[in-house]
Amino acid sequence: MWARAVWLGLRASLGGRRGFTCKADVQGSGRITADVIEHLERLALVDFGSREAVARLEKAIAFADRLHAVPTDGVEPMESVLEDRCLYLRSDNVVEGNCAEELLQNSHRVVEEYFVAPPGNISLPKLDEQEPFPHS
């Protein structure tokens, strides 16, 4: 009987917490919409090429959702698992750098001592326009 009460409690909290899951809106059936997939692909440059990949994502989200089964009322959330560690402060001395040659070897193309990149962000094939995100 105790086990059944817990199980009911779990189900209730699972259902109740649905609203606070990740930004990616999971529909009632547990499916992720095409819009969300496109949005994720653009943000993370991950290619959800096949239906299989999307299904895997849905399973991963469902798996993570099980965390909501743990009651956390009145418990302060942690900032990170490192939060009781000491943040080491480094002295303001120059100890690195001067390795341009080594670093430039990693680059596919180099001009004089600059890394070469395309003129702007290259948009994914589905979108019509180029997406320049000039920073400064």
Place this chain on the structure above:
Amino acid sequence: MAAPVLRSGCPGRCWVLAWVYGGSRHRRGSPAGSTSNWIRGQSSLAQQPLHTARKPRKGEHEWAAVVGLEIHAQISSNSKLFSGSQVCFAAPPNSLVSFFDASLPGTLPVLNRRCVEAAVMTGLALDCHINKKSLFDRKHYFYADLPAGYQITQQRLPIAVNGSLTYSLCVGKKRSQVTTRTVRVKQIQLEQDSGKSLHDDLRSQTLVDLNRAGVGLLELVLEPDMCCGEEAATAVRELQVILQALGTSQANMAEGQLRVDANISVHHPGEPLGVRTEVKNLNSFRFLAKAIDYEIQRQIKELENGGEILNETRSFDYKLGCTVPMRDKEGKQDYRFMPEPNLPPLLLYDATSLPAGADSQQVINIDQIRERLPELPSVTRERLVQQYGMLQEHSFTLLNEVGLLEFFQNVIKETRAEPKKVTSWVLNTFLGYLKQQNLAVRESPVTASALAELLDLLDSKVISSSAAKQVMDVKKGNPRAINKLIGLVRKATLSRADPAVIKAILEKKLSSC
């Protein structure tokens, strides 16, 4: 958030009268969401009925503009925020880049103590509350000059919040009255700078230099308490003077050490705030005020023509003197903020909370930093006015020119002349000459000692003031002036002195200064 009210002290030109005839009403764009922390009122007015004929009373359709600023100041430190590579302006490309800055796998961020101190000092100088615990986050976006694909910043809990910046404006018809304004400082946070992109349109490529990637920045967010370009530029100027006095940033706009983004919107007084636009990369004072005022006018014209303002990012085109949209695609950026997993919370202490036996290199004591703060510009100005009896505006001029205050103080030290005389000579004759020759104080051929001696001579009435000015001319390299000077000395000695001897004495005196 300050309610938009008619402020009696606000200079007249900040209000723009706009006549609206025939009862047309402006469509309000719905405020699009944004990632910035701009607080904006809801546009909840009921739809105004479209009547005709009600002629507006004078002043009814005035526009008020609201300007907020996001300022990035490069921290003056030897090494970068999270790595030990050097911070330096002009260096061979990619020579000041460590493995971490290049985002090679396996590297980790290590926080620079000096950068934290700089942030605390700046927060204290701006009367902020220093958060004893602050956190680091990742802000994700893709661009070639951001090798990691994210920037480490402090979005959730920055190091300092809720401060204020006070600045002074010259108002009135002759701009002779000095009035003070205050703008609230929402927060100060530590973050990384990105590298530099050089666009080569000819070859359709971008060249990337990561020397600047990872340099420590202080982002200062100023609330929308300003109402026009002049207020914004003056506030930024005062901030620059403060940062330079603290030594936390050299804040040189020309070298990119101080960058300003403005958030601008317009509304009718008494009504909720309008949709805002962001104008990025204002990198000089002149263009800062110009761009903001242009954008305010653009928004007003747009709304008066029945258009709407898009919540977009624009940049200022220096050549055309106008703002242009920067991103052609609407839709906010999703930065996917997440806690930086490699950095624990940053904990700061004060005298009461300092843990016993702690390594002094590993703890930061806010009270100790407060005690060691250099004199702030506002205090210096007040002191100058009290001590030397100068006008407030003089104290501003003295602090606005790099090196001028020190020069002034050196002259005061070495001369017997009255402070008011010194003030007048330094601010008028000396500074005027520098401006004419386009020289900085440190480039001046006239030294403080020379000026002090000259003023002594003037004071003991050995020479007249016109003669003194002639000497200045000589020092500036005008040889004919020395002849004039000889003439004057001859006259003073009632023609008894031998001109050749006078010339020799003068030349000796002048060359020894």
